[in-house]
Amino acid sequence: MTALPPPSAKKLGLVIDLDTCVGCQACVTACKGWNDQGYGAPLSDQNAYGSEPCGTFLNRVHGYEVTPEAGPAEIVNFPRSCLHCEDAPCVTVCPTGASYKRAEDGIVLVNEDACIGCGLCAWACPYGARELDPSAGVMKKCTLCVDRIYNENLPEEDRMPACVRTCPTGARHFGDLGDPGSAVSRLVAERGGYDLMPEMGTKPVNKYLPPRKKGAAPDGPLTPLLETPATGFAGWLDRLLEKF
Amino acid sequence: MGLQEPRLDTSPKVSDEVRKTTCYMCACRCGINVHLKSGKVSYIEGNRDHPVNRGVLCAKGASGIMQVTAPSRLRTPLKRVGPRGSGAFEAISWDEALDLAVSWLNPLRETMPEKLAFFTGRDQSQSFTSYWAQGFGTPNYAAHGGFCSVNMAAAGIYTMGGAFWEFGQPDWDRAKLFILFGVAEDHDSNPIKIGIGKLKARGARVIGVNPIRTGYNGVADDWYGITPGTDGLLILALIHELLRAGKIDLDYLARFTNAPCLVDAAEGPGHGLLLRDKDGKLLVIDRATGKPAPFDRKGVQPDLGATHDGCRTVFQHLAERYLSDDYAPEAVAERTGIAAGRIRALAAEIAHAAFDMPVILDRPWTDFRGDRHEAMVGRPVAFHAMRGISAHSNGFQTARALHLLQILIGSVETPGGFRFKPPYPKPPEAHPTPHCDCVPGKPLGGPHLGFVQGPQHLALKADGSPARIDKAFSWENPLSAHGLMHMVIPNAHAGDPYRIDTLLLYMANMSWNSSMNSGAVMEMLTDTDADGAYKIPHIIYSDAYASEMVAYADLILPDTTYLERHDCISLLDRPICEADAAADAIRWPVVEPDRDVRGFQSVLVDLGARLGLPGFVDEEGHAKYRDYADYMVRHERRPGIGPLMGWRGDGEKTGRGAPNPDQLERYIANGGFCVEHVPEEAAFFKPWNAAYQDWAVSLGFYDKPQPYLFSLWSEPLQRFRLAAEGHGDLQPPEHLRARLKQAMDPLPVWYEPFGDAAAADYPIHALTQRPMAMYHSWGSQNAWLRQIHGVNPLYLPTALWETHGFRDGDWARVTSPTGTITVPVAHMAALNANTIWTWNAIGKRKGAWALDPAAPEATKGFLLNHLIHELLPEKGDGLRWSNSDPVTGQAAWFDLRVRIEKAVPPHEAQPEFPPLRSPVPPARRNRP
Helix, strand or coil: CCCCCCCCCCCCEEECCCCCCCHHHHHHHHHHHHHHHHCCCCCCCECCCCCCCCCCCCEEEEEEEECCCCCCEEEEEEEEECCCCCCCCCCCHCCCCEEEECCCCCCCCCCCCCCCCCCHHHHHCCCCCEEEEECEEEEECCCHHHHHCCCCCCCHHCCCCHHHHHHHCCCCCECCCCCCCCHHHHHHHHHCCCCCCCCCCCCCCEECCEEEEEEEECCCCCCCCCHHHHHHHHHHHHHHHHCC | CCCCCCCCCCCCCCCCCCCCCCCCCCCCEEEEEEECCEEEEEEECCCCCCCCCCCCCCHHHHHHHHHHCCCECCCCCCCCCCCCCCCCCEEEEEEHHHHHHHHHHHHHHHHHHHHHEEEECCCHHHHHHHHHHHCCCCCEECHHHHCHHHHHHHHHHHHHHCCCCEEEECCCCCCCCEEECCCCCCCHHHHHHHHHCCCCHHEEEEECCCEEEHHHHHHCCCCCCCCCCCHHHHHHHHHHHCCCCCCCCHHHHHHHHHCCCCEECCCCCCCCEEECCCCEEEEEEEEECCCCEEECCCCEEECCCCCCCCCHHHHHHHHHHHHHHHHHHHHHHHHHHHCCHHHHHHHHHHHHHHHHEEEEEEEEEECCCCCCEEEEEEEEEEECCHHHHHHCCCCHHHHHHHHHHHCCCCCEECCCEEEEEECCCCCHHCCCCCCCCCCCCCCCCCCCCCCCCCCHHHEEEEECCECCCCCCCCCCCCCCCCCCHHHHHHHHCCCCCCCCCCCEEEEECCCCCCCCCCHHHHHHHCCCCCCCEEECCCEEEEECCCCCCCHHHCEEECCCCCHCCCEECCCCCCCCECEEEEEEECCCCCCCCCCCCHHHHHHHHHHHHHCCCEECCCCCCCCCCCHHHHHHHHHEEEEEECCCCCCCCCEEECCCCCCCCCCHHHHCCCEEEEEEEECHCCCCCCEEEHHHHHHHHHHCCCCCCCCCCECCCCCHHHHHHHHHCCCCCCCCCHHHHHHHHHHHCCCCCCCCCCCHHHCCCCCCEEEEEECCCCCHHHHHCCCHHHHHCCCEEEEHHHHHHCCCCCCCCEEEEEEECCEEEEEEEEEEECCCCCCEEECCCCCCCCCCCCCCCCCHHHHHHHHHHCCCCEEECCCCCCCCCCEEECCCCCCCCCHHHEEEEECCCCCCEECCCCCCCCCCCCCCEECC
């Protein structure tokens, strides 16, 4: 089994705004594209043009329908990837030490050279955030684009995860959730950001911002200039134009 | 295990090189950075500097790498060797292919140029393809706008000189209320998503009006699940409420619209037209003098409430109409599916945002009358709409109604409202009129498509019959500014109005998802005369991929992918401008094709030279352009005005200037695009802002300032109504008079969609939507995108689901007046209670797109197209009535009415068609 490092001061992660995510899947394929040619083995696609295509993705977006007691049904788009938990069960369950949490910034990674593809970590993860790549035989997961965020070959403005850089609505935010003054921490504080399934005790670093309350605006109905039927069109026109 | 972390290189080399070009995974035209490793595409991301997408990129764009490696890519020119539709081809050389094309086309040009019909699908080079067709001399050219969203484009141009999307955009930075009507979420997708993100970040309110709550409607703060085809009625009820409360912008209406113009009340040929002075200028009554004055005189104060010689203002006509109880919320609630209280609440929200929270910019400006304004005052209510409201037989007037609403509250071209993108605004009078003067061996006298002002501009032959194969600009649909691509094959097959010889198609999957009634279209394409000859004798098709249409062509001209070609996103056709900037862009070959394919535009340049078309050969008959790239640089539409605006002349001129041989290098060095910013003083009130008008002239959008008034009252429509009433020499056929009187109303009107005639037996509305992660049929060949949208169940609302006792995994038989399909169903609560829907174009024919015949797209995927006929049900008059908007000819896809019943699950979705023989080898099983 693999030990976790002491909690790091720096806790890099994502803040995902469920009020803004339109479910466009841009983050899904930007992630696929970057990581297909980045960290570790490519993300294969089995039966890619066939009956049951099955590829490895590090980030997926699901759509859920919620029917409130009053008002019409609502849609929540829910991006799902590794939450880089502080108490990451996928790390402690790893028999080889391949699954590890970085002491420096808290990113959870798989050392593919040491991974035996046993799948225990995927079984231990309550979020379904890991996928075993059948071609490479190793476990794949979100790296928080560790090969981008410190990459001196990239312009500084691009040193962020591919999913964040591409998100058209700006629903994905990246930063240090260990720093209460960081933009992401402030966003979490302002918008009531929450942990996914806190009862699992995994202490996820990533946070989700809840959808804002939906429904009608508080405005009352408009007041007619006057009751048209009572005074006719000419009366309405006079009243309208007198203030003009 | 201990804490030893492996050594990790956190600064790996990203790529060998980044080349910046323009995406073509949909029609958005975002800027992309294409990373290359060892000469191959390794990663695609958004270009941060690009005006369209500002660095972000959608799911399709990032999957472009899979489009280049797609097994569906064609490899070489093909000549049909088996029966049409069999998919039996032989590979031929480009010389053989072009010689064959010339052997078909040359005789037509010399004798009957109209026998060539050239229609392009998702073409982004329309100013070029139309120029080629003009040179050929055929009147039969258009792109796909007629089956897409011409109602939006035409209603916008005729009402206010521009429409949504390519013509304009919400003021995302200042709007406080954003209302989205029935959108296609693959259109303008990144700009809308960026905009919604901005609204959300500012806490602005977003409202969706759509029968289906997905995507943008999912994040909307409030949702109105309207009944399809009734948007116009809802909008007119909102107008009713706003008028009743006096919540309209009188100053704006008086200054900038034809609301104060006087409607001729005298019976006769001028009835319902607007009064003009002897110079032809619109007249208003000046409040200062009480006397008539030309609308544009300095200092004139137009009177909205005036009456002159018994003629009342447009404003009085419209107010009287919409104040009528016919438009009261109670009167429309049942029909629209929106409760009266909800309609009132929406009107109140609009009024509140527009008039209690105005946006005031401290920017003085001067209008076309010479009047100076100390500030720019805006009404921060922004609207956007697309196919959902336009793809109905009442879509043109519905879009007009929406523009009327925008204008009544003074939110068009004001801060926080809706803003035009250069080269728009441009009123209909500033557009060309259609040309159809077909003379053998000669070019057409002008552009095919345009904006008619009255019956005199229709494209009719001397005997009054339609001059065009699609009957565009005929009495059946007089304002068909984009043509009617969906009618080309049925009309050519029926010989109505005449037969053709050669059909040349580009990027249009007409034997599948791009046609109504797809099964019958396949039969039309293979149907023969008694002598065994095909009714459409020759079909030439250009596509990059093994689409369903390939099997139905006689000659295939294989196109490149978007990363291997030159293109120009030109101000001459569908530019990529933003409200604050004019912009255009190029594509260039960031990788070379690894097969024997050629960019279609370069092939047209070559064909044009071989045919000796004017504009494509020099005085000695030699080819004028080497290829499309050469055309992009050297072609001049008017002296100094070419396809690309940037780096002209000595390389320092923008807009106007002589061709510059280094132009493409300059574009490439700048990231593939050129941007010219609108001066601050010119940024709003563009149709009337003297600074904007001068700037537009300097860039060559037009040759002199052309301020104009918004047309709340549309005179072109009234001219057709007058004809229908018997005025004038040009008269419609008797059977169309009543319809013209109804549809060509000079004020926005709502009438029942034609499809509703079948409502008694077919009570349910059926729609399609385009997912954000797919572009029409293209996505299924993409290994990544098809994993996101590989199946398309038919979504049913709760009441229907429960009434019919459906359960997960069930199938339904869906029947329309003209067809039946049997398909998988799924439950969805966030729907209009009487609407079912599915994703568009996920269903594929077996053998197409290099997919395995067992692919879910080919076994469970399906099209609603089989339920939608291109003609209305027969009326017993022997006439073929097109299933289109009677104003513009827009295909009325969303008029569809159906009934459903539970079905025994078939072995696969019905109807099924025999597999096509694939023109490409089978795909490898796994990737990589």
